[in-house]
Amino acid sequence: MGLRSRLIISVVGLATFILVAWSSLLAYNGLRQHRGNGEARAMDSLALLAVPAATDLAERRVEALDALLGSATERDESLLWVGVVDADGRVLAHSDTSRYGEVVTDAFTLEALEVGVAVSERTEVDGAPALLAALPVETRSDVGSIRWGTLVAAVSMAGVESTISGLRVNLAFASLLMLLVMAVSLWLLLSRQVIGPLASLNAAAQAIKDGDLSARVREADGAAIAELELLRGVFNEMARQVEGQTSILEGRVARRTAELEAANSELARINQRLSRAVARLADIAKTDGLTGLLNHRSFQEKLSLELQRCLRQEHPLSIVMIDVDHFKAYNDMHGHPAGDFVLKEVARIFRDNLREVDVVARYGGEEFAVVLLDTPKGAAGLVAEKLRLAVLEQDFPHAEESQPEGRMTISIGVSSFPDDGLSPAELIETADLALYEAKRRGRNRIMLAGELLSMYRTRT
Numbered sequence: 001m002g003l004r005s006r007l008i009i010s011v012v013g014l015a016t017f018i019l020v021a022w023s024s025l026l027a028y029n030g031l032r033q034h035r036g037n038g039e040a041r042a043m044d045s046l047a048l049l050a051v052p053a054a055t056d057l058a059e060r061r062v063e064a065l066d067a068l069l070g071s072a073t074e075r076d077e078s079l080l081w082v083g084v085v086d087a088d089g090r091v092l093a094h095s096d097t098s099r100y101g102e103v104v105t106d107a108f109t110l111e112a113l114e115v116g117v118a119v120s121e122r123t124e125v126d127g128a129p130a131l132l133a134a135l136p137v138e139t140r141s142d143v144g145s146i147r148w149g150t151l152v153a154a155v156s157m158a159g160v161e162s163t164i165s166g167l168r169v170n171l172a173f174a175s176l177l178m179l180l181v182m183a184v185s186l187w188l189l190l191s192r193q194v195i196g197p198l199a200s201l202n203a204a205a206q207a208i209k210d211g212d213l214s215a216r217v218r219e220a221d222g223a224a225i226a227e228l229e230l231l232r233g234v235f236n237e238m239a240r241q242v243e244g245q246t247s248i249l250e251g252r253v254a255r256r257t258a259e260l261e262a263a264n265s266e267l268a269r270i271n272q273r274l275s276r277a278v279a280r281l282a283d284i285a286k287t288d289g290l291t292g293l294l295n296h297r298s299f300q301e302k303l304s305l306e307l308q309r310c311l312r313q314e315h316p317l318s319i320v321m322i323d324v325d326h327f328k329a330y331n332d333m334h335g336h337p338a339g340d341f342v343l344k345e346v347a348r349i350f351r352d353n354l355r356e357v358d359v360v361a362r363y364g365g366e367e368f369a370v371v372l373l374d375t376p377k378g379a380a381g382l383v384a385e386k387l388r389l390a391v392l393e394q395d396f397p398h399a400e401e402s403q404p405e406g407r408m409t410i411s412i413g414v415s416s417f418p419d420d421g422l423s424p425a426e427l428i429e430t431a432d433l434a435l436y437e438a439k440r441r442g443r444n445r446i447m448l449a450g451e452l453l454s455m456y457r458t459r460t
Helices: 003-058 062-075 107-114 158-190 192-209 226-286 296-313 327-334 336-353 377-393 424-440
Strands: 079-085 091-094 119-125 128-141 144-156 317-324 359-364 367-373 410-417 445-448
Touching: 003 062, 003 079, 003 119, 003 128, 003 144, 003 158, 062 079, 062 091, 062 296, 107 119, 107 128, 107 144, 119 144, 128 158, 192 226, 296 317, 296 359, 296 367, 296 424, 317 336, 317 377, 317 424, 327 336, 336 359, 336 367, 336 377, 367 377, 377 410, 377 445, 410 424, 424 445
Parallel strands: 410 445
Antiparallel strands: 079 091, 079 144, 119 128, 128 144, 317 367, 317 410, 359 367
C-alpha cells in the first residue's frame, strides 16, 4: 500500500471517529433536551386546565368541567385522556365519559393525591411512549388555599420520540456529509484532473434533482480527461432537453391546477351550504316548531342525562309538569291562530322566568315540562308558583270570553329526585299524578308529589 493510500485511509479514519463521537454527544444532549421540553409542555397544559377546572369545581359546574376536559383532548392530539379525581380517588369528570364515578387505585394517582405539587412519571400506553402527569386543582388566597381535586392526564410522547429519531438521522446525515466533503477535498488535492470534473458533474446532478433545471456542469479549471469532458457535454445537453420538456409540462400542470382549484372552490361552497342545511335539520329535530322550546324527545334525552349527573354527584333535581287550563275551549272558540299565540306566549313567559341552566320543553299539545337542576322540592314549588303567577298576570286576548275566571291559568305538578323517583319514568309519572290532582282540585294551582294538600294557591 502506497503512502498516498495510507494517508487517505488515516485521514478519513480519524475524521470518521471524530464525527461519530461528535454526533453521539449531540444526539445525547438533544434527547435529554427534547424529552425535558416535552414533559414541561405537558405540565404547562395541565396548569392551564387547572385554573378553569378549579372555578368549575368550586361552582359545581360539572357539565362545564366535562366540556372543558373534552375540548382539551380535541385541541391537543397528544393529550390521550384527562380527568379530575377527588381526595378519595373518585373520578369527578373525565374526557372518557365511561370512567365517571370510577375509583382510581393505581400507585401514581395515589401518590399525586398525597402530595401538593405537580408530579409526572414516564410510562407506555398501548405500547407507545407516554407521560402520566398530575397537578392539584386548588384556589389560592391570602388566607390559604383550597384543594378541589387533582388533574390526572396521560400525554403521548410519540411526537417527542419521533423528533429525537429525526434528530439522530439528521446528525448522521450531517456527519456523513462532512466526511464526504473532507474526502472530496483530499481527492482534489491528489488529482484535480479526475475529482474536479466528477464533483462538478455530481453538483449539477444534485441541483437538477432538487429542482434547479438550469444547472450545468462547469468546465474544469485545468486539463481534464477527454472522457470526462465528453461526459460533461452529454450531461449538459441532456439537462437542456429535460429543462425544456419540464417547462412544457409545468405549463400544462398549472392550467390543470387552476381548473381543479376552481372545481374545489365550488365544491367547498356546496359543502358549506350542505353543512348549514344539516345543522338546521338537526336543530329542527330537537326543538318544537311552534314555541322554539325543546321537543318531547329532546326533553327525555336531556332529563336522562341530567339525572345521571345527579346520581353521580348526589344532587337534587325536580320535574315540573304544566298544563294550560281550559285550552281546548279557548282554541275551539277563537281558532288555532289564537291558540298558537297563547302557547308561544306561555313558552316566552317560562323562558323569561327560568334560569339558563334549567330545561324547558313543550311536552305535547298544551302541556309543558321543566327540569330544575340542583333544586329540591320546596324550592321547585316556589319556582312553580312564580310561573303560575306570571301566566295569571299576563293579559291574553279574549281570555275573559272563554276562561272561567276571565284569566288564562295553568295547573302544575312537581316531583323531585330522589324523594319521588330514581328514574326519568318514575319522576314524570309522579309529576303527572300531581298535575292531575291539581286539575281535579279546580285547576290554577300547584300540587307537590307525595302531599295530600296543595301548598300554593292564589285566586284573583
